[in-house]
Amino acid sequence: MNFDLFILYLLSHVENERTPNSIFYMLRGKKSSQAIQDAYLFKLSPYFGIYPSLHKATYENVIRELENKKLIVIDSSQFNLTKSGRELLNQKHWFSSLFWNGQEYHQMDQSFHQKLLLLCQTASHLSYRQSNFIPIIEGFIIQQEVRKHIQQIRNSEEDFKPILKEVYQLFSQLTTEEAELYSLTLTGVGQVGLSSEQLAERFDQSVHVIRLKVKSIIHQFLQELINHPNSYPWLSQLVDDNENDKLMKSTKVTLNYIKKGMNIEQIVHSRGLKRSTIEDHVIEIATKDRTFSIRDYVSLELEEMINQAIDQVKSKRLKKIKSQLPESVSYFQIRLVLAKPNNIIEDKEIEDLNV
Amino acid sequence: MYKTKDTLEEALNIYFGFSTFRQGQKEIISSIMKGNHTLATLPTGSGKSICYQLPALLGEGVTVVISPLISLMVDQVKILKSKGIKRVAALNSLMNHQQKQQVLTHLQQYKIVFCSPEMMQQEFVLNKLKGCHINYLVVDEAHCISQWGHEFRPDYLKIKQVHNQLGEPTLLALSATATPEVQADIVKHLNLDMHKIIYPMDRENITFAVKHLDIHEDKVEALENLLSNNHVPTMIYFSSRKVCEEVSRLLQGKFPDKSVSYYHGGMEQEDRLLIQQQFMYDQLDIICCTSAFGMGVDKPNIRLVIHFHIPPTIESYIQEVGRAGRDGYHCVALLLYQKGDESLPFQLIGNELPEDEEIEQFPFQEDSSYLKELLSETKHRFLTFQFDQWHQLGFTTDDAISKIKSLRDERLAVKRNSIITMVNWIKTDSCRRKMLYQGFQDSFSSPLSFCCDQCDFDIDQWNWKEEKRSKGIELNWEERLRILFNRR
Numbered sequence: 001m002n003f004d005l006f007i008l009y010l011l012s013h014v015e016n017e018r019t020p021n022s023i024f025y026m027l028r029g030k031k032s033s034q035a036i037q038d039a040y041l042f043k044l045s046p047y048f049g050i051y052p053s054l055h056k057a058t059y060e061n062v063i064r065e066l067e068n069k070k071l072i073v074i075d076s077s078q079f080n081l082t083k084s085g086r087e088l089l090n091q092k093h094w095f096s097s098l099f100w101n102g103q104e105y106h107q108m109d110q111s112f113h114q115k116l117l118l119l120c121q122t123a124s125h126l127s128y129r130q131s132n133f134i135p136i137i138e139g140f141i142i143q144q145e146v147r148k149h150i151q152q153i154r155n156s157e158e159d160f161k162p163i164l165k166e167v168y169q170l171f172s173q174l175t176t177e178e179a180e181l182y183s184l185t186l187t188g189v190g191q192v193g194l195s196s197e198q199l200a201e202r203f204d205q206s207v208h209v210i211r212l213k214v215k216s217i218i219h220q221f222l223q224e225l226i227n228h229p230n231s232y233p234w235l236s237q238l239v240d241d242n243e244n245d246k247l248m249k250s251t252k253v254t255l256n257y258i259k260k261g262m263n264i265e266q267i268v269h270s271r272g273l274k275r276s277t278i279e280d281h282v283i284e285i286a287t288k289d290r291t292f293s294i295r296d297y298v299s300l301e302l303e304e305m306i307n308q309a310i311d312q313v314k315s316k317r318l319k320k321i322k323s324q325l326p327e328s329v330s331y332f333q334i335r336l337v338l339a340k341p342n343n344i345i346e347d348k349e350i351e352d353l354n355v
Numbered sequence: 356m357y358k359t360k361d362t363l364e365e366a367l368n369i370y371f372g373f374s375t376f377r378q379g380q381k382e383i384i385s386s387i388m389k390g391n392h393t394l395a396t397l398p399t400g401s402g403k404s405i406c407y408q409l410p411a412l413l414g415e416g417v418t419v420v421i422s423p424l425i426s427l428m429v430d431q432v433k434i435l436k437s438k439g440i441k442r443v444a445a446l447n448s449l450m451n452h453q454q455k456q457q458v459l460t461h462l463q464q465y466k467i468v469f470c471s472p473e474m475m476q477q478e479f480v481l482n483k484l485k486g487c488h489i490n491y492l493v494v495d496e497a498h499c500i501s502q503w504g505h506e507f508r509p510d511y512l513k514i515k516q517v518h519n520q521l522g523e524p525t526l527l528a529l530s531a532t533a534t535p536e537v538q539a540d541i542v543k544h545l546n547l548d549m550h551k552i553i554y555p556m557d558r559e560n561i562t563f564a565v566k567h568l569d570i571h572e573d574k575v576e577a578l579e580n581l582l583s584n585n586h587v588p589t590m591i592y593f594s595s596r597k598v599c600e601e602v603s604r605l606l607q608g609k610f611p612d613k614s615v616s617y618y619h620g621g622m623e624q625e626d627r628l629l630i631q632q633q634f635m636y637d638q639l640d641i642i643c644c645t646s647a648f649g650m651g652v653d654k655p656n657i658r659l660v661i662h663f664h665i666p667p668t669i670e671s672y673i674q675e676v677g678r679a680g681r682d683g684y685h686c687v688a689l690l691l692y693q694k695g696d697e698s699l700p701f702q703l704i705g706n707e708l709p710e711d712e713e714i715e716q717f718p719f720q721e722d723s724s725y726l727k728e729l730l731s732e733t734k735h736r737f738l739t740f741q742f743d744q745w746h747q748l749g750f751t752t753d754d755a756i757s758k759i760k761s762l763r764d765e766r767l768a769v770k771r772n773s774i775i776t777m778v779n780w781i782k783t784d785s786c787r788r789k790m791l792y793q794g795f796q797d798s799f800s801s802p803l804s805f806c807c808d809q810c811d812f813d814i815d816q817w818n819w820k821e822e823k824r825s826k827g828i829e830l831n832w833e834e835r836l837r838i839l840f841n842r843r
C-alpha cells in the first residue's frame with residue numbers, strides 16, 4: 001500500500017489533465033519532450049526518472065488496486081481522485097519528507113551509485129591488503145574510472161582513511177534508518193551487499209519503497225557533494241560534471257541549427273526528420289533552458305492570448321485550450337507557451353541580458 | 356623450462372597456491388605439453404580447469420578455450436583475474452563491437468581467451484586468431500560435440516574446421532559426463548589421433564538419497580525437517596522460477612536464523628551478482644536456484660544439494676550434484692520425488708524441438724528476426740543448423756524437411772529415454788551410486804563415507820551441525836563502515 005500511496009500522490013498532480021500512464025513514463029524518465037515538459041508543468045520534476053526499472057505490469061497493478069479501493073475513478077482517458085483518495089493524501093506519509101531531484105540527477109545517479117559501490121569495495125579490500133577480488137560492478141567504463149580514481153588516491157594519501165572519513169560524513173547527513181539501509185548495500189571485506197529484495201525483507205517494506213528510498217539517499221549524496229565539493233575532495237570527483245549535458249543528443253543538434261539562425265522548415269529539411277520531432281526538440285529546449293526565447297515561434301500578442309485561454313479553461317489539456325483559440329494557433333505554439341510559465345516579464349529581462 | 360617433475364608442482368604452487376596435483380591432472384598436463392591431442396574425463400569439481408590453465412601460463416602464445424555457456428565463460432575470467440591471473444579475456448556474442456575489437460587487437464597479449472563456438476567461426480575472429488601463435492585449443496564440456504550427449508550444440512561440430520584452419524594446434528577435449536559412446540563420437544568428429552585419459556566419473560565423497568513424497572506440501576515439510584537438522588551450506592534446485600521463489604520465502608520465514616535467498620535467470624544481473632557473491636562468502640546459508648545457477652559455481656564447501664524437481668537427464672543430475680563437496684569432504688545429494696514429477700521435463704522437451712509445422716515453414720521465412728521471435732532459441736539453433744547442413748550436402752528443401760523430421764523424432768526419443776532413465780534411477784531399489792554411473796564406467800571406487808539410501812544411509816537420521824558464523828549483519832552502520840575500511 002505504501003507504494004500505491006506514493007503513486008496516488010503523484011497522480012493527484014495530473015488528475016483531469018493527463019492519463020494515469022503519464023506518471024508511469026515520468027517515473028521511468030521517458031526521454032520524450034512531452035514527458036519532460038509535463039514533469040515541469042505539473043511540478044513533478046523531483047520525481048522525473050527516479051524509478052527507471054519500474055515494470056509496466058507493476059504499475060498497472062497499482063492503478064487497478066487504486067481503482068478497486070475507490071481512491072481514483074477512471075473514465076475513458078480521464079481520471080479523478082475520489083474524496084477518500086484525497087483525504088488519504090492529507091496525512092503525513094513515508095515520502096512526505098524524502099528528497100529526490102530526478103530532473104537534475106536522473107541521468108547520473110545510477111553511474112554515481114555504481115562508482116561509489118565499487119570505490120568502497122576496492123578501498124575495503126585494499127585496506128585489508130587484498131588486491132584481488134571480484135568486482136561487484138561489471139561495467140567496463142565504471143571499472144576503469146574507479147581504477148583511475150583509486151590510483152590517484154593511493155598516489156597522494158597514505159591509506160584510505162580519508163575516504164572512510166568522507167563516506168562517514170556523507171552518511172551522517174542521513175537519518176539512522178537511511179544510513180542502515182545504505183550501509184547494507186555496500187560490498188567489501190566481510191560483507192556482500194544486499195539486493196533490494198533482501199533489503200525489503202529485512203526492513204519489512206515493499207521492494208518498490210526500498211528502491212525509492214535508496215534512490216533518495218543517492219540524490220541526497222549527490223546534492224551534498226555538488227553543494228560542498230570542498231568538504232569531499234575525493235568523493236566529489238565521482239560526480240559527473242555534465243551540467244550542460246541535460247539536453248538529449250538529437251536536441252543539441254537542433255539547438256545548434258537554431259543558433260545558426262535556421263527556422264523549423266529549414267531544420268526539418270536539412271536533418272531529414274519529421275516536423276513534429278523538431279518541434280519536440282524546440283519545446284525541450286524551451287523547457288530546460290530559461291534563457292531561450294520563444295519569440296521566433298510565438299509573438300507577444302499570441303502568447304498573451306494563449307495565456308488567457310489557459311486561465312479561462314483552468315486546465316493544461318491542449319485540446320481544451322485550443323478550442324478557445326483561433327484555428328490558426330497550433331498545438332506547438334500552445335505547448336511552447338506552456339513550457340514557459342510567467343514568461344512575459346522573464347522574457348524581457350532575458351532579452352535585455354542577451355544583448 | 357618446466358619439464359621436470361618438480362618444476363610443474365612449483366608452477367602449480369606459484370600460480371594457484373596448491374602444493375600437489377589432484378588425480379589425473381598431471382597426466383593430462385604432461386600429455387598436452389608433449390603435444391598430444393588429448394581427450395580427458397575427470398569427475399565434476401576435480402579440477403579440469405587447471406589442466407589447461409597451467410600449460411597455458413607456462414607456454415608461449417595464446418590458449419583458446421571453447422566453452423558452451425557465456426555465463427560460465429564470464430565467471431571463469433572473473434575468477435582467474437581475482438586470483439591475480441590478469442592476462443585472460445572472453446569473446447562472446449553479448450559483447451558489443453568495441454569490446455570485441457578491444458580483445459582482438461590485443462589478442463597476442465592474452466594467455467587464455469575463452470570463446471563461444473559461434474564466435475570462433477566469425478570470419479574476423481578467425482582471421483585474427485590465425486595471425487597469432489595458438490598454443491592450445493581447449494574444448495571444455497566436450498560432450499556438447501556429440502548428438503548423443505545430453506547437451507548437443509551444433510556449433511561444436513564446426514570446431515573441427517576451425518582447428519584445421521588454425522593449423523592444428525594441440526587440442527584438449529574435457530568432460531565430466533561423457534559415456535563411452537559420447538567419447539567415441541568426440542574422437543570421430545574431431546578426426547584426430549587422440550590420447551585418451553579416461554578417469555571414472557563417480558564422486559566418492561557424495562552420498563545419494565531420494566525421498567518419495569505424495570504431495571507438494573509433503574515435499575516442503577520434508578525440506579523443512581531436513582534443514583532444521585542440517586546447518587551447512589545448502590543448494591536447492593528447482594525447475595520452475597516461481598516455485599523457487601516461493602519456497603525460498605517460505606524457508607526464510609521458517610528459519611529466521613538462517614539466511615535464505617534465491618537465484619534464477621529472470622533476475623536483474625546486478626542482483627544475481629550480489630546473491631552469488633553472498634553465497635560464495637558464506638553470507639547465505641541456503642540458496643534456492645534453477646539450473647541457471649549451476650555451471651560456473653565453484654564454492655568449496657557446499658555440503659547439501661537438494662533437488663526439488665527432477666532434472667531431465669542423468670548427466671545434468673551429475674553436473675548439478677557436482678557442485679557439492681568440491682573441497683573433497685563428505686557431502687549429501689538428496690532428490691525429492693513426487694509421483695508425476697516427470698511430466699514437467701516431458702513438457703520442456705516439447706519446447707526444445709520444433710513441431711512439423713515449424714520445420715515445414717522455416718525455409719520459407721525471409722525475415723530471420725521474425726523467426727527468432729517466434730521460435731525458442733534452441734529450436735531456432737537446431738533448424739538453422741540442420742537446413743544449412745542438408746543444403747550443403749545437396750538435398751532439396753523437401754528432402755531436407757523430411758530428413759529433419761526424422762532426426763527430430765530421433766532426438767525426441769533420446770530425450771524421452773533419458774527422462775525415463777532418470778525416473779528409473781529414482782525408483783530403483785539397488786545401489787544408486789552404481790546405477791548413476793553405470794552408463795559411464797565399469798568400476799567404482801568405494802565411497803568416502805556413506806554410499807546411498809539403498810545401501811547404508813538414512814537421510815532422516817542424518818544430522819549436520821556446523822558452527823554458526825557471525826552474520827556481520829547485526830551491526831549498526833558505523834560499525835559496519837569501520838569493519839569495511841579496516842578501522843576497528
Ligand SMILES: Nc1ncnc2c1ncn2[C@@H]1O[C@H](COP(=O)(O)OP(=O)(O)OP(=O)(O)O)[C@@H](O)[C@H]1O
Binds near residue numbers: 377677
Ligand atoms: N591440485 C589441486 N589442489 C587443490 N584444489 C584444486 C586443485 N586443482 C583444482 N582445485 C580446485 O578444485 C575446484 C574445482 O576445479 P574446476 O572448476 O576446475 O573443476 P572442474 O573439473 O572443471 O569441474 P566441473 O566439471 O564442475 O566444471 C576449484 O576450486 C579448484 O581451485
Ligand SMILES: [Mg+2]
Binds near residue numbers: 403404
Ligand atoms: Mg569445468
Ligand SMILES: [Zn+2]
Binds near residue numbers: 786788
Ligand atoms: Zn549404494
